[in-house]
Amino acid sequence: MAMQHQPGKAARPPASAPRPPSGAPRSSPCPWLCLVALVLGLLPGGVGTTPVSVAEPQRPCSLEGVEIKGGSFRLLKEGQALEYVCPAGFYPYPVQARTCRSTGSWSALQTKDQKIVKKAECRAIRCPRPQDFENGEYWPRAAYYNLSDEISFQCYDGYTLRGSANRTCQVTGRWDGQTAICDNGAGYCPNPGIPIGTRKVGSQYRLEDSVTYYCSRGLTLRGSQRRTCQEGGSWSGTEPSCQDSFMYDTPAEVAEAFLSSLTERIEGADAEDGHSPGEQQKRRIVLDPSGSMNIYLVLDGSDSIGARNFTGAKNCLKAFIEKVASYGVNPKYALVTYATDTNILIRVSDAESSNAAWVTEKLDKISYEDHKLKTGTNTKKALLAVYNMMSWAGDAPPEGWNRTRHVIILMTDGQHNMGGDPVPVIQDIRSLLDIGRDRKNPREDYLDVYVFGVGPLVNQENINALASKKDKEQHVFKVKDMDNLENVFYQMIDESQTLGLCGMVWEHKDATDYHKQPWQAKISVTRPPNTHENCMGAVVSPYFVLTAAHCFTVEDQLHWIKVNVGGKKQDLHIEQVLFHPKYNINGKKAEGIPEFYDYDVALIKLKEKLQYSKTLRPICLPCTLATNQALRLPLSTSCQKQMEELLPAKDVKALFVSELLKGGKLTRKEVHIKNGDKKAACERDAQKAPGYGKVKDISEVVTPRFLCTGGVDPYADPNTCKGDSGGPLIIHKRSRFIQVSLSFPSRGDAKWSARAQSRKGQQMWLERGQSRLALGLPLNWLAQDHGVAWLLRRTGPSGFLVYFSQGSAGAMGAAVLPEVQEKFYQMTHGTPCPCRLV
Known part of the structure; x- marks a missing residue:
């Protein structure tokens, strides 16, 4: 059982054997272990104000006479506080915020030298x-x-x-x-x-x-x-x-100072392990899948927080967990909520604590109501919970304790109304870790306490007292609101080395359409004399865009085709359009089928290599190693297992991207792939399309390579429009976007009933005997002579690797799975594949 620390009784282990956190691994491929505690306590109390007592009934305060000259105000904490807001370049004088006292009066307008002012006003900011x-x-x-x-x-x-x-x-x-x-x-x-x-x-x-x-x-x-x-x-x-009270750190300033300091910890630990981090690592956190990390999530659920801020804190943490997990990093998490008492919902020692999906599910289930009976603010008790989880049982410390580096990230306003001063707990943690005792070896590098004050009601003295203080580093920050805090987390992660990761998006509030859909390609064909065909596509590699074959004709000239990606208006130069060799839109006219869309797949090969950015990234394709990583599956996971993960035997939520006619804005539309008992009915709707009414056997039109969406049963799915053809049908899973099909236009004219407006997509399967393997493209086509030149690369004297190169030089982000590689080689060489993956 872990040693339990009592308030006011700091444990003092011998200098020769200080105690690190319980649950720390006895060995690790990296000698550093970051322990991150996220304590979200938003807005209780205020600067120069008296915190509202939770024991007394709160009388409402009148808004008469609280106006500010030259600005406005907004209420906080359900009317228990207000914040003055001034135009850019101005600040509220004499105070930025006021609290409603239990007597029903607002805190005084008092200057820094204790003088009372009758009316607040906005004054020009000066340095x-x-x-x-x-x-x-x-x-x-x-x-x-x-x-x-x-x-x-x-x-x-x-x-x-x-x-x-x-x-x-x-x-x-x-x-x-x-x-x-x-x-x-x-x-x-x-x-x-x-x-x-x-x-x-x-x-x-x-x-x-x-x-x-x-x-x-x-x-x-x-x-x-x-x-x-x-x-x-x-x-x-x-x-x-x-x-001054009106001063805030900008998200860019916070990210730069915070990461500059935090990566110094990583750099020092890597140096002990014989590694030398590059200059980029000193500027941003470089997410390292081999690194080991424990993250303690501690949420303030006290009365002064309020349900809205508590929910906002949860959402911020969920986004943070998903962001970290999407890069292949699997830290262990602990989850703690607190008010008067502390609830430990997840411990780092739990078997699933490194499973981001499980942790997020647990986080989703916690409620602000969990602490409604005891709603005080006991920050000290929350930090004591962190202290106790850092302790261990028995007298002998675990192996490698003195190489463990600890980082606490505390997000709070610095206020507390019970339990006492939390600063001594930080001092006890320093003692536990044997920090500051030996002048020649103070071990200061082994503990960092970063404190983030969020919002206008921040006690700057208190948050400064909690933070670490190190030469040329900043550990205390004050940000304006939750939006600014979210922006900090987006800025703190360096994506320059991961732009080639498939299916990644940037969905911050300032994100553009192409930040949110960076794979989306717009394709237009202008045929003489003046006819236009518009389609969509998806970037799948630096040289290729995947789209529908029916967007083109065999007579199309390359200079008629325009491709735009990344939201740029610059047209890309086309080298070649490759059609699936089995695609033949007129292939069944003799059987009374006017248009046959089986194998409706094409690749556009570009002359110049695409340069990935936040607005230009590839989408994930099934049956690749990259998608195994995206889904957080073992790299050895087969195509069949991927298919079962993406398309279980039930209706599956999916989406496609459509362009609005007015303004050209891209929008996501949610649909449902009928993969359960609704599938057959959905496919039969194809017979109601113009020209298909006389088809007796629907399998002649809708082959096993199709997926079906649309209709109103059990959901009213939106329809695709003509310009959406060739765009990806996408499954969003584990914060990654994976293309499983191509869009096909609905027949939205008056001849169709609402239920008949179905959409069919060219399902991405490779037939292997009687089984179907979910795959980015039908590789039996890509294995033909015209495809092998640009999809095969020799990896050694006798081996080949099939891949879409999705990253910088050397990145094999979408290497296909071994079973597909073996079939590919067998088909092209007639002998078993001596393949090996690199």
């Missing part, structure tokens, strides 16, 4: 002036600086300037660039500088000398107030800054 500058000069000197004002620094003779010589006042009220410092190198430690807006006491920089920083009245110090010169010539703590 603070330098309180002091050592060993040099700055100009212009002014009492204050407006937005876009510039300031310049210059050192006296004998001193060298570090930092930014010129700085500009930004719209956030902060100066851009880095602190300007004039240093002559005479100290044991370098001059730590005086950040703009702060005052520094202490000018000696010998070993163990200290300096202390202060802020002007009304400003809050972020970072370290006291810093000490340490062995090795570095300063303890982190550079301070003075923050």
